[in-house]
Structures are given as structure tokens and as C-alpha cells.
Amino acid sequence: MSDVEVRKVGQHEFVATNDRGASVPVGRAGANGSFSPVELLLAAVAGCAVVTAETLVHRRVGDGLTARARDVRPAGAHELDEVPVTLAYDVSALTDEQRAALDTTVRRAIDQLCTVSRTLRKAPPTPLHLP
Known part of the structure; x- marks a missing residue:
């Protein structure tokens, strides 16, 4: 089982990470370079x-x-x-x-x-x- 943490890294910019070191950028709909x-x-x-x-x-x-x-x-x-x-x-x-x-x-x-x-x-x- 894995928890996911989403941390703010900038204005309207976030990064989701898991405990295995994987990460994915998260943002608002339409934001470039993120989901x-x-x-x-x-x-x-x-x-x-x-x-x-x-x-x-x-x-x-x-x-x-x-x-x-x-x-x-x-x-x-x-x-x-x-x-x-x-x-x-x-x-x-x-x-x-x-x-x-x-x-x-x-x-x-x-x-x-x-x-x-x-x-x-x-x-x-x-x-x-x-x-």
C-alpha cells in the first residue's frame, strides 16, 4: 500500500510523490507541464x-x-x-x-x-x- 503526498512548490504548482520516489507535477486544468x-x-x-x-x-x-x-x-x-x-x-x-x-x-x-x-x-x- 502506498500513500501519496501532494506538496505545493509554486503558485498553482504542486508535486505528487509516493514513498518509492516517483513524482508527477500537478496543477490547475490547462496548466502547462502538469496533470x-x-x-x-x-x-x-x-x-x-x-x-x-x-x-x-x-x-x-x-x-x-x-x-x-x-x-x-x-x-x-x-x-x-x-x-x-x-x-x-x-x-x-x-x-x-x-x-x-x-x-x-x-x-x-x-x-x-x-x-x-x-x-x-x-x-x-x-x-x-x-x-
Whole structure:
């Protein structure tokens, strides 16, 4: 388990770090060189899906796996209506039956193992603690 800390490093500039030494710049939406908090959420759900699917996809079709998550909400809204995730990989060498089997396997793995998408479906409380 890992906690993440987000520290202010400048005006509207922050850095998120974990206890393994990784870091990512965080800023307001549209700020150059950083991820907005919503983009980090999108990266988390797409990252979880692609990490979960990686071995399954690689065994059947090789490299070239990518994931994309989209920000779906009305302009100016402060919550997402949905977080669609798309995986992309080349299935041209597979038969229809092999494609269907891979689709089922990948969907099942993500549904059962992807902590981020499972958590979003559950919508757990997010208590805020202040000094």
C-alpha cells in the first residue's frame, strides 16, 4: 500500500510523490507541464486497466497496448458523468473466436482486479481532514 503526498512548490504548482520516489507535477486544468487532478483520475483508471490487461494481451497479440480514458462532463461541471476507458491493441491476426475470447478475458480481469475502476463504481466516502 502506498500513500501519496501532494506538496505545493509554486503558485498553482504542486508535486505528487509516493514513498518509492516517483513524482508527477500537478496543477490547475490547462496548466502547462502538469496533470490536473481530473487528468490524474483519468490516468489512474486507464493505467489500472492497461496494467491489468498487459499480460493477457501480450500473450495473445504481442506489444502495442495503449489505454485512453476520457473526461465526460458538461462544460463547467465539477463532476464526471462517466469515465470511459478504451484499450487499443492489434487483433488483426486473431480469428473472431479468439477476439471474443480475449475480449471476455480482458473484461473479466479488469472487472475483478482493477482497483481504481472497482473503487469508482463503489463511490466510497472521501473524508476531508483539516488541521
